Amino acid sequence: MPEPLDFSTRAIHVGQEFDPTTGSVIPPIYQTSTFVQDGIGGLRNGYEYTRGGNPTRTSLETLIANLEGGSHGFSFASGLAGEDTLLRALLRPGDHVVMGNDVYGGTHRLVNRVFVPWGVHLDSVEMTDLDAVRAAMTPATKVLWLETPSNPLMKISDIAALVEIGHAAGVLVVVDNTFASPYLQNPLAFGADIVTHSTTKYLGGHSDVLGGAVVINDDELAEKVRFLQFAVGPVSGPMDAWLTVRGIKTLAVRVERHSSNAQAIAEALVGHPAVGRVFYPGLPDHPGHELAARQMRGFGGMISLALTGGAAVARTFAESTELFQLAESLGGVESLIGYPSEMTHASVKGTSLEVADNIVRLSVGIEGVDDLVGDVLAALDRAAA
Numbered sequence: 001m002p003e004p005l006d007f008s009t010r011a012i013h014v015g016q017e018f019d020p021t022t023g024s025v026i027p028p029i030y031q032t033s034t035f036v037q038d039g040i041g042g043l044r045n046g047y048e049y050t051r052g053g054n055p056t057r058t059s060l061e062t063l064i065a066n067l068e069g070g071s072h073g074f075s076f077a078s079g080l081a082g083e084d085t086l087l088r089a090l091l092r093p094g095d096h097v098v099m100g101n102d103v104y105g106g107t108h109r110l111v112n113r114v115f116v117p118w119g120v121h122l123d124s125v126e127m128t129d130l131d132a133v134r135a136a137m138t139p140a141t142k143v144l145w146l147e148t149p150s151n152p153l154m155k156i157s158d159i160a161a162l163v164e165i166g167h168a169a170g171v172l173v174v175v176d177n178t179f180a181s182p183y184l185q186n187p188l189a190f191g192a193d194i195v196t197h198s199t200t201k202y203l204g205g206h207s208d209v210l211g212g213a214v215v216i217n218d219d220e221l222a223e224k225v226r227f228l229q230f231a232v233g234p235v236s237g238p239m240d241a242w243l244t245v246r247g248i249k250t251l252a253v254r255v256e257r258h259s260s261n262a263q264a265i266a267e268a269l270v271g272h273p274a275v276g277r278v279f280y281p282g283l284p285d286h287p288g289h290e291l292a293a294r295q296m297r298g299f300g301g302m303i304s305l306a307l308t309g310g311a312a313v314a315r316t317f318a319e320s321t322e323l324f325q326l327a328e329s330l331g332g333v334e335s336l337i338g339y340p341s342e343m344t345h346a347s348v349k350g351t352s353l354e355v356a357d358n359i360v361r362l363s364v365g366i367e368g369v370d371d372l373v374g375d376v377l378a379a380l381d382r383a384a385a
């Protein structure tokens with residue numbers, strides 16, 4: 001295939017060659033656990049047993065590595081399964097991790113409740129405060145982990161600046177790129193060492209499959225992750241990998257629409273008496289707007305609101321929308337609404353990472369924009385009444 005091709009072209013073709021034996025345009029789902037050997041050790045294309053490798057998983061791994069501009073992609077049963085495998089490859093007891101203070105709640109829980117008891121040390125730091133990040137580095141620090149835009153307040157952190165700080169301290173920089181998706185942002189291009197995804201979100205895009213991905217440029221590090229993926233076994237199954245590849249084909253058009261719908265909703269909410277603040281990087285007064293405009297190719301589909309009426313109004317609002325369904329997760333074609341302090345961020349309640357109880361988060365879908373704006377405004381009226 002000629003390189004470099006446009007993102008949309010690569011999303012539809014890379015790792016997805018038609019089946020040479022039948023001409024099937026869509027490669028078959030290799031729903032098999034094992035592969036026949038031509039004599040002992042005579043493997044066809046290296047496939048032996050699906051935990052070690054499966055052609056449908058290879059298709060997804062090739063595709064996601066290409067879209068992130070990395071040389072090695074790994075696909076997992078969930079985003080957290082990928083993060084766990086990666087952290088096992090990077091960390092030993094006594095090592096130190098510096099993590100954004102607003103990373104995905106499950107990521108914080110994984111490190112704080114699984115790795116810390118095994119002897120890893122964790123500091124949660126404000127990633128938009130570069131001096132604080134620099135000050136948090138110790139000789140034991142091995143990983144700097146960030147997420148931008150962050151969840152749920154859509155803070156934008158400067159990947160290139162954080163990479164500089166991390167590399168000066170001899171630390172690997174990991175970016176969870178789930179919220180932006182590779183269509184809007186490629187952290188490896190800013191010098192990050194590793195990108196992680198919950199492919200459950202925008203990449204899968206239809207709320208019908210769980211998955212995770214890790215993308216790396218370094219051969220030695222990739223070998224460590226490959227070994228653990230095989231030795232521990234948190235792989236994506238063939239059907240899940242196939243659904244994710246199918247989702248990725250339309251990533252570009254979906255994210256364009258998620259972004260334009262979100263921009264329209266954010267603008268409709270600015271100045272609304274029930275809304276104290278709209279957190280959306282596409283708004284000019286968002287503190288990360290300029291940086292997002294430089295670092296991303298669009299502002300994405302996630303919005304959070306702080307309601308002037310406090311927790312009671314926020315809860316009623318989250319329960320009052322009709323098109324926006326009350327559910328965890330994000331990044332699907334359908335719009336979802338969430339109440340972070342009791343839902344996605346319940347696990348950090350009572351810690352310094354807790355989310356204020358007047359915050360409501362919207363995952364803006366790709367439905368008709370007027371319907372979505374109307375739904376949000378009507379629910380605000382009901383909630384504030």
Ligand SMILES: *Cc1c(COP(=O)(O)O)cnc(C)c1O
Nearest residue numbers: 078079080104176178198200211
């Ligand atoms: C959902 C999510 C994860 C975890 O992924 P799972 O697929 O649910 O395991 C990690 N990071 C971010 C930003 C997420 O939104």
